[in-house]
């Protein structure tokens with residue numbers, strides 16, 4: 619018996635590489651998550667930037683809790699079994715009337731993971747619609763093997779290397795992932811997806827959580843992950859602790875060490891040093 623997804627939703631993930639909408643919290647709870655992010659942004663004088671957008675579950679106790687939410691983990695368990703790691707998290711924030719976009723890509727391209735048993739839970743803190751730059755995908759494209767990408771480091775591209783797929787995408791097949799606040803989509807690591815800019819009058823905020831079974835390893839260097847459910851019999855990753863308060867100095871130091879090391883994997887071969895390197899992030903919001 620699946621724990622949260624219906625058999626039809628599991629089938630949809632297998633067939634299309636994506637399933638949505640899946641409600642994982644109330645709209646009020648999603649608004650509370652947004653408020654916690656925006657309280658921090660008010661205190662620091664602007665939108666969350668650079669490496670603070672990555673592995674943020676090590677910096678903020680409320681995100682450490684979010685990645686362990688029962689509803690999310692039950693759905694991920696329905697796809698990948700009971701022993702689960704959270705490999706990474708990324709904020710995808712598109713400001714109101716802003717040209718930031720995400721090019722068509724497969725997540726697996728630069729992650730260095732040993733097999734494509736990885737799923738992203740994209741949790742909507744605001745609504746995501748065609749009007750504010752929601753994610754789009756090509757159904758069934760997760761069945762493709764890894765396809766070639768080119769790095770563009772394009773102005774306004776929210777991806778680390780501005781990577782884009784180097785083969786033709788049949789736009790006529792595209793589907794838009796429409797979500798209400800507090801819903802999530804689940805997409806496969808090989809799914810071809812992207813998203814256009816947000817021309818609307820409000821921000822579009824998504825928190826992407828990358829989950830995988832403990833059998834997956836990192837093959838491009840040393841790496842860490844958080845055990846969020848079950849047992850890790852493989853120990854392919856250094857296991858990360860859970861923060862009990864926001865911006866704990868010990869966790870800030872840990873986050874710095876881990877994101878710097880992680881950037882070496884994600885930017886390998888480019889000459890870019892990390893998430894805060896101006897060459898990579900000059901135009902990143």
Ligand SMILES: O=C(O)CCC(=O)C(=O)O
Nearest residue numbers: 710720738753813824826
């Ligand atoms: O938030 C977006 O528009 C794109 C997110 C994305 O590419 C991802 O979560 O892998």
